[in-house]
Amino acid sequence: MAAPTRDVLYYDESQRTPLTPYLPSQILSSSSSKPHVTLTFATSLDSSIALAPGTQTHLSGPSSKAMTHFLRSCHSAILIGVGTALADNPSLNCRLSGVGGYGGSGLDNQPRPIILDPSARWGDLEGRKVIQLAREGKGKAPIIFFRRDVWEERMGDEEFRERMKVLEECGGGYYLVAPAKGEKFAWVDILGGLKEVGIRSVMIEGGGAVINELLGPENFPLVDSVIITIAPTWLGRGGVLVSPEERRTNGVQVPVGRLTDVKWVPLGEDVVCCGRPNLNG
Ligand SMILES: NC(=O)c1ccc[n+]([C@@H]2O[C@H](COP(=O)([O-])OP(=O)(O)OC[C@H]3O[C@@H](n4cnc5c(N)ncnc54)[C@H](O)[C@@H]3O)[C@@H](O)[C@H]2O)c1
Numbered sequence: 026m027a028a029p030t031r032d033v034l035y036y037d038e039s040q041r042t043p044l045t046p047y048l049p050s051q052i053l054s055s056s057s058s059k060p061h062v063t064l065t066f067a068t069s070l071d072s073s074i075a076l077a078p079g080t081q082t083h084l085s086g087p088s089s090k091a092m093t094h095f096l097r098s099c100h101s102a103i104l105i106g107v108g109t110a111l112a113d114n115p116s117l118n119c120r121l122s123g124v125g126g127y128g129g130s131g132l133d134n135q136p137r138p139i140i141l142d143p144s145a146r147w148g149d150l151e152g153r154k155v156i157q158l159a160r161e162g163k164g165k166a167p168i169i170f171f172r173r174d175v176w177e178e179r180m181g182d183e184e185f186r187e188r189m190k191v192l193e194e195c196g197g198g199y200y201l202v203a204p205a206k207g208e209k210f211a212w213v214d215i216l217g218g219l220k221e222v223g224i225r226s227v228m229i230e231g232g233g234a235v236i237n238e239l240l241g242p243e244n245f246p247l248v249d250s251v252i253i254t255i256a257p258t259w260l261g262r263g264g265v266l267v268s269p270e271e272r273r274t275n276g277v278q279v280p281v282g283r284l285t286d287v288k289w290v291p292l293g294e295d296v297v298c299c300g301r302p303n304l305n306g
């Protein structure tokens with residue numbers, strides 16, 4: 026069945042050009058050990074991505090929302106942490122006119138949703154928008170990254186096995202990773218896993234924990250592009266902050282990171298900041 030028109034987003038050809046230098050190139054060397062990584066999120070003027078932990082806050086205006094969907098159409102995967110999956114129940118598909126399920130054929134240009142859920146917290150999959158959309162042919166089904174030991178233990182449980190069946194029946198799957206620290210995976214392992222399952226480019230959308238990890242000095246070099254929507258609003262204290270851990274050199278506090286090749290693109294009432302990690306700055 027055709028998608029209702031109100032669901033479909035449009036993003037003008039002329040607005041796409043400024044973003045081109047930050048997008049994954051169509052031909053990536055097969056020798057590259059990791060996919061192209063675009064880190065993207067929407068923030069308030071006080072660096073908050075949500076009013077409070079566990080809640081969803083709409084920050085992007087209509088134009089920057091359409092831009093986000095254009096970005097989704099340019100990547101082979103879209104990755105979030107389970108905190109976002111639980112708070113937002115996101116669709117994680119691309120609703121841009123002309124992509125598969127929205128006027129295009131099959132699942133053309135639909136990104137593969139990836140959810141980092143090391144401790145299997147996402148729960149019952151029925152009722153998750155991403156599963157419904159996969160069943161309706163409007164998006165790809167997710168691949169969930171679990172901790173190997175947690176997955177092995179949970180497979181002893183009937184309810185969890187049923188959950189894995191639901192996932193596989195709609196075309197999704199799982200990938201098992203050994204944690205590097207606590208429940209967390211090393212980002213090199215996550216990106217290596219993505220490459221192994223055939224992902225050539227990934228758009229990382231958040232949430233707070235994921236973004237702050239990637240902005241840290243150890244992981245920032247793994248990021249190829251950063252595309253941030255800044256909305257003209259303050260959310261106040263108590264929100265989910267983008268503020269990576271402080272960094273010290275010889276005991277002295279220094280900036281954590283900086284962008285280079287920067288471009289600011291006004292979009293409606295928002296402004297979009299594009300750049301690349303400045304690894305010398
Ligand atoms: N404005 C935006 O652009 C935007 C985008 C995404 C999410 N959000 C908001 O952010 C909030 C969620 O953020 P959050 O910080 O609570 O959760 P999150 O989405 O960052 O998920 C955190 C969880 O993901 C898993 N995880 C993260 N890094 C991992 C790693 N290296 N290895 C293995 N597992 C890892 C862990 O289970 C961790 O508890 C929600 O309120 C959501 O609405 C906003």
Ligand SMILES: Nc1nc(=O)c(N)c(NC[C@H](O)[C@H](O)[C@H](O)COP(=O)(O)O)[nH]1
Nearest residue numbers: 067082083084085093113115116117230
């Ligand atoms: N670009 C952007 N602007 C926002 O104002 C906002 N809150 C998010 N949040 C990103 C996060 O990944 C959300 O879960 C999805 O934006 C939900 O959107 P979908 O249902 O997948 O379309 N992203």
